[in-house]
Amino acid sequence: MSVSNKANLIIINCHDIGQHISPYGVDTVNTPGMQQMAEEGVTFTNSFCTSPGCSPSRAAIFTGRYPHSTGVLGLTHSLFLWHLNDDEVHLAQFLGANGYHTALCGGFHEDRDAARCGYEEIVHGSYVSAHEAATAAEEYLVGRRSGKEPFYLCVGLFEPHRSFGATGAAPYDEKGVYIPGYIPQDDEAQKAAAYREFAALQGAINYADNAVERILQAVRANGFENNTVIIFTGDHGIAMPRAKCTLYDPGIEVPFIVKAPCWGLEAGTRLNGFVSNVDYFPTIVEGLGLEIPARVEGKSCFSYLRGEGNRERNEIFAEKTYHRNYDPIRCVRSDRYKYIVNFEFNLVYDAPTDIIRGDIYRAAPLFYTQHRPMFELYDLDEDPWELDNLAGKSGYEQVEGDLKGRLFRWMRETDDPLLKGPVSSIYYEEAIASVQKHML
Numbered sequence: 001m002s003v004s005n006k007a008n009l010i011i012i013n014c015h016d017i018g019q020h021i022s023p024y025g026v027d028t029v030n031t032p033g034m035q036q037m038a039e040e041g042v043t044f045t046n047s048f049c050t051s052p053g054c055s056p057s058r059a060a061i062f063t064g065r066y067p068h069s070t071g072v073l074g075l076t077h078s079l080f081l082w083h084l085n086d087d088e089v090h091l092a093q094f095l096g097a098n099g100y101h102t103a104l105c106g107g108f109h110e111d112r113d114a115a116r117c118g119y120e121e122i123v124h125g126s127y128v129s130a131h132e133a134a135t136a137a138e139e140y141l142v143g144r145r146s147g148k149e150p151f152y153l154c155v156g157l158f159e160p161h162r163s164f165g166a167t168g169a170a171p172y173d174e175k176g177v178y179i180p181g182y183i184p185q186d187d188e189a190q191k192a193a194a195y196r197e198f199a200a201l202q203g204a205i206n207y208a209d210n211a212v213e214r215i216l217q218a219v220r221a222n223g224f225e226n227n228t229v230i231i232f233t234g235d236h237g238i239a240m241p242r243a244k245c246t247l248y249d250p251g252i253e254v255p256f257i258v259k260a261p262c263w264g265l266e267a268g269t270r271l272n273g274f275v276s277n278v279d280y281f282p283t284i285v286e287g288l289g290l291e292i293p294a295r296v297e298g299k300s301c302f303s304y305l306r307g308e309g310n311r312e313r314n315e316i317f318a319e320k321t322y323h324r325n326y327d328p329i330r331c332v333r334s335d336r337y338k339y340i341v342n343f344e345f346n347l348v349y350d351a352p353t354d355i356i357r358g359d360i361y362r363a364a365p366l367f368y369t370q371h372r373p374m375f376e377l378y379d380l381d382e383d384p385w386e387l388d389n390l391a392g393k394s395g396y397e398q399v400e401g402d403l404k405g406r407l408f409r410w411m412r413e414t415d416d417p418l419l420k421g422p423v424s425s426i427y428y429e430e431a432i433a434s435v436q437k438h439m440l
Contacts, residue, residue, distance in 0.1 A: 006099070006150040006288055007262045008228040010137075012215060013061070013154070014208050015054065015107070015127070015161035016244055017234035019047075019253045020178075021205060028178040029202045033212035034257065037232050041259030042269040042305055048316045048333065049236045049277045052244055052251035053323045055082060057235040057277060058110035062091045062117070064281025064296035067319055068416050073423060074322030076112050081426035082322070084111045089293065091281055093118030095152045098290055103140055106133030107156025109235075119154075127158040129167035134211035138218040145222055157211055160204030162239045162354040164197075169207035171199040178202075182242045182250060182385040184364040193359035201238060229260040229287065233277065241361045241368055245323050245352055247331040247340050248386045252318045256280075263287055264306055273311025274335075275301050276318075297414060317410050321423055324352060328418055332407040338386060339403035340376040343418060348372040377403070 021031045023038035024045070050060040055076040056067035063070050063084070071085035084090070090111070092102040096118045104119040107127035111117055114125045123136040137155045144151050159169060177198045185191045212232065219225050234254045237243040243250035256275055258265065278298035285292045286302040304311040315334045320327055327350045328343040349368040355361055361368060375391040377400050382388075390396045410416075417423050 007260070008144075008150050008224055009095070009100075009152045009284065009288070010215070010219070010228060010230045011152075011154045012157065012212060012230070012232045013058070013107075014157045014159065014234040016236065016239040017160055017205060017208070017255065018237040018243060018250060019255055020201065020238050021209075021255060023257060024253075024255065026178050028173075028175040030172060030175065030206045031209040031212075033209045033214075033216060034232060034255070036216060037212070037230065037257045037259050038268070040267050041230070041257055042265050042271060044256040044275045044301075045270055045272050046335075047233075047254055047256035047275050047277075048249075048252045048318065049234075049254045050252075050318055051320055052236040052246055052318070053320060054109050054235050055080075056319070056321070059084060059088075060276075060278045060298075061233070061235075061280050062110055063088050064278055064285075064293075064298040066278055066297055066317070066414050068321065068418075069297060069414055072110060073417075074425065075324075076109060079427060080322070081112075081430065083113075083426075084117070090117035091284070092152060092154070094285070094290075094293070095288075096120065098288075099149055101144070101147060101149050101151045103151065103153050105136035105140060105153065105155045106130075107158055108154075109156070127156065127161075130157045130159045130208045130211035131167070133157055134214040137211075137215050141218045141222045141224065144224075155211075155215060157208045159208040160201055160239070162358065164200035164204040167207065169200075169204040171196075172203040172206050173199040180240075180250060180385070182248070182387070183240065183360060184367050186364075190360075190363045193363040197240070197358055197360050201240070225261065227262050229258065229263060229284070231280070231284075232257045232259075233280070239352070239355055241351060241355055241358075241364075242349055244355065245320065245327075246349060247318050247320060247329055247338075249333075249338070249380070249384070252316075252331075252333075258305060260287070263302075266307060269307070271304065271311070273301070273304055274313040274316050275311070276313070276316045279313075315406060317407070319416075321418070322425060323350070325350060326423075326425065328423065330407060330411065330416070330418070332403050332410065333380075334403065336379065336381050337399055337403060338376075338378045338380055339391075339400065339407060341404075341407065342372055342374055342376070344422075346372060375400070375404075
C-alpha cells in the first residue's frame with residue numbers, strides 16, 4: 001500500500017471522563033456525539049487504562065508500553081517533572097517516520113515537549129476549552145484537503161476535568177443525575193453534595209461531547225469519512241472520590257470507541273473482550289498496515305475489532321506510582337476478580353487536591369481517610385463497587401494466590417522498578433543533585 005492510500009487517523013481524548021457517557025449506559029448524560037460514534041463504530045465494553053493518573057496513562061496510549069516502562073510514573077507538568085525516556089517512540093514519531101503528517105490540537109500531557117514526540121503542527125499544545133480545541137481541529141481538517149500524505153490528528157479535550165464549569169460548561173440535570181453506588185449518600189448533606197457535583201460533571205461531559213460532534217461533522221464535510229479511523233477515549237476514571245487516582249474499576253474504566261469504515265468494522269458492534277489502553281498503539285499500527293515495533297508491550301486487538309475470532313487477553317494490569325504523592329499500588333483484574341497490592345502505608349484514598357476541595361469529599365471525609373490494607377481482593381460479580389475486601393478470608397486462598405502470581409509475573413516480565421525497591425521521584429533526583437553541588 002502506498003503512503004498516499006493509507007488511512008488517516010484521528011484520536012479524540014478527554015480528561016477524567018471514565019465511562020460516564022451514554023454509550024456505556026449512563027442515560028442521564030447528554031452525549032449525542034459519542035453515541036453517534038458508538039452507533040457507527042465499535043464499542044469495547046470492558047475497556048481499561050493502565051494508570052488512574054493523566055500522564056502515565058497517556059504515555060501508555062501513545063507508546064504501547066506500561067507507564068513504569070516509559071519513564072512516566074507521575075505527572076509531567078509543573079514541578080512533577082516526569083517525562084518519557086529518551087528512547088521511547090511516541091505514536092506521532094512513529095507515524096511521522098512512516099509518511100504521515102502529524103498534528104496536535106488542544107491538550108498534551110504525556111511528556112513535557114510535544115515537538116519531541118513528533119508533532120509537526122501544534123495548535124495550543126496545552127489544555128484549552130473543548131470549544132477551542134474543536135475549532136482548531138476543524139481548521140486543520142479544512143487545510144488537509146489539499147494534503148498529499150495521510151494525516152494523524154490528536155485532539156486533547158480538557159473537559160470534564162475539574163473545575164467542571166471552568167471553561168463555560170453549565171450543570172446538566174434535564175434527564176436526572178446518575179450517582180454511582182460507591183459515592184456515600186447516608187444523609188441529606190451527602191445526597192445534596194453528590195447531586196451538585198454529578199450534575200456539574202454531566203454538564204462538562206456534554207460540553208466535551210459538543211466538540212466531538214463538531215469534529216465528526218468536519219470529517220464528513222471535508223470528505224475524509226470513508227478513509228479515516230476515529231478513536232474516542234479518555235485517560236482514566238471520573239474526577240470523583242474513589243474513582244480517579246485509584247485502581248478500583250471507577251478509576252481505571254475508560255471509553256474505547258472506534259469508527260473506521262475503511263477497516264470494515266460493523267456499525268453498532270459492542271465487544272466484551274478485555275482491552276487496555278496499552279493495546280491502542282499496536283492495534284492502530286496493525287490496522288494501518290505497518291509493522292508493530294518489537295518493544296511494544298500491548299497486544300493488538302485489530303482482528304478482534306474486525307470480528308475475526310476471540311480476544312486473547314485474560315486479564316488487565318494497572319498501576320499507580322505517583323500522582324501528587326508517592327503512592328505505589330499495582331493491580332490485576334480478571335473477568336470476575338480484582339486484586340490490588342498497596343506497597344506503602346497510606347489512606348484508603350490518596351485523593352487529588354481538586355477532589356479534596358469538592359463537595360462530595362468534604363461531606364464524608366471519614367469515609368475516605370481510613371487506612372488501607374496491604375492486600376485487597378474483590379469479587380466483581382457480587383461486589384461491583386469493590387467495598388467488601390475478601391483478601392485473607394477463608395475460601396478465597398486459591399483465587400488470591402492465582403492473582404498474586406499473575407501480578408508478580410507481569411511485574412517481573414515488564415521490569416517494574418518496584419521490584420528493586422522504593423521509586424524516587426524526578427523532583428527528588430533534581431533536588432538532591434542541587435544539594436550535592438554545594439556539599440563540601
